[in-house]
Amino acid sequence: xxxxxxxxxxxxxxxxxxxxxxxxxxxxxxxxxxxxxxxxxxxxxxxxxxxxxxxxxxxxxxxxxxxxxxxxxxxxxxxxxxxxxxxxxxxxxxxxxxxxxxxxxx
Amino acid sequence: xxxxxxxxxxxxxxxxxxxxxxxxxxxxxxxxxxxxxxxxxxxxxxxxxxxxxxxxxxxxxxxxxxxxxxxxxxxxxxxxxxxxxxxxxxxxxxxxxxxxxxxxxxxxxxxxxxxxxxxxxxxxxxxxxxxxxxxxxxxxxxxxxxxxxxxxxxxxxxxxxxxxxxxxxxxxxxxx
Numbered sequence: 681x682x683x684x685x686x687x688x689x690x691x692x693x694x695x696x697x698x699x700x701x702x703x704x705x706x707x708x709x710x711x712x713x714x715x716x717x718x719x720x721x722x723x724x725x726x727x728x729x730x731x732x733x734x735x736x737x738x739x740x741x742x743x744x745x746x747x748x749x750x751x752x753x754x755x756x757x758x759x760x761x762x763x764x765x766x767x768x769x770x771x772x773x774x775x776x777x778x779x780x781x782x783x784x785x786x
Numbered sequence: 787x788x789x790x791x792x793x794x795x796x797x798x799x800x801x802x803x804x805x806x807x808x809x810x811x812x813x814x815x816x817x818x819x820x821x822x823x824x825x826x827x828x829x830x831x832x833x834x835x836x837x838x839x840x841x842x843x844x845x846x847x848x849x850x851x852x853x854x855x856x857x858x859x860x861x862x863x864x865x866x867x868x869x870x871x872x873x874x875x876x877x878x879x880x881x882x883x884x885x886x887x888x889x890x891x892x893x894x895x896x897x898x899x900x901x902x903x904x905x906x907x908x909x910x911x912x913x914x915x916x917x918x919x920x921x922x923x924x925x926x927x928x929x930x931x932x933x934x935x936x937x938x939x940x941x942x943x944x945x946x947x948x949x950x951x952x953x954x955x956x957x958x959x960x961x962x
Contacts, residue, residue: 714945736860737946738853754860774853775949776956 706730706759709780711739711752711772716780724785725765732757740773749773814930815879821869822876823885824927824940827919828862830889834915837893838908847905850957854912854950861943868939902961909958916951920944 704726710717712734723729733739733752741750741760747768750758765786772778815823831854838851869876892911899907923944931937 713942714949736864737857772949774857774953775946776952777945777949 719780722783728759728761730759741770742773744769817933818874818877819879820927822882825865826882828858832858841904843901844905846957912954916947920947
């Protein structure tokens with residue numbers, strides 16, 4: 681087996697472990713009275729965000745960079761798995777004064 | 787521009803001292819009056835939105851109007867539940883009456899417009915209207931409310947309406 685082949689296998693393993701990290705977690709983020717709590721969340725690729733809308737108003741979690749756009753009808757929850765590393769600012773399309781940030785580690 | 791400002795100024799003027807203090811000297815509005823004003827302000831925006839859902843051509847304007855119906859109906863439903871719980875009967879007053887009169891004039895004015903002209907006029911008025919209501923909530927209604935739950939609902943209302951104002955500003959910017 682050529683060294684190049686080994687390297688590409690090693691790279692593949694490294695990539696897979698990045699995509700499915702051991703111990704992926706679920707982070708809960710609540711929207712209540714037009715506030716997103718916590719407003720700053722640190723997590724890693726593969727983690728799940730559970731958005732909990734406790735308001736009687738519909739909200740969205742919409743990434744400024746277009747990475748995600750989660751609809752949250754009144755009193756409903758939704759989950760999404762974070763797939764890309766980086767700092768993502770998001771807001772509610774209906775109430776753009778609701779703003780928060782996800783800091784996603786690789 | 788002139789029309790937009792005159793609407794905003796007229797609304798702010800109506801909601802601040804002259805009307806509110808007209809009948810009751812320097813008295814603050816009472817909780818039953820505040821509840822009536824806040825509810826009326828919601829109904830006005832729902833009626834404007836229902837007109838826009840029918841008439842708007844631009845899809846973002848139509849979607850915004852649908853959001854307004856949904857949110858303001860939800861706020862007013864909460865308001866009704868609260869006044870029932872507190873056993874408060876909302877009390878009609880000069881501010882509510884003037885707001886309603888002004889709103890029906892606006893509905894008639896917008897009814898004469900169509901297409902892009904309607905869309906622009908509706909969104910422009912929504913920015914001005916939410917700005918005026920937010921000003922009244924901040925400076926007049928919230929500080930005057932004595933019941934803690936009413937105050938808290940008004941504060942949530944303020945955040946919702948500030949969101950609507952920003953949303954309306956975004957939609958207005960897209961129309962230009």
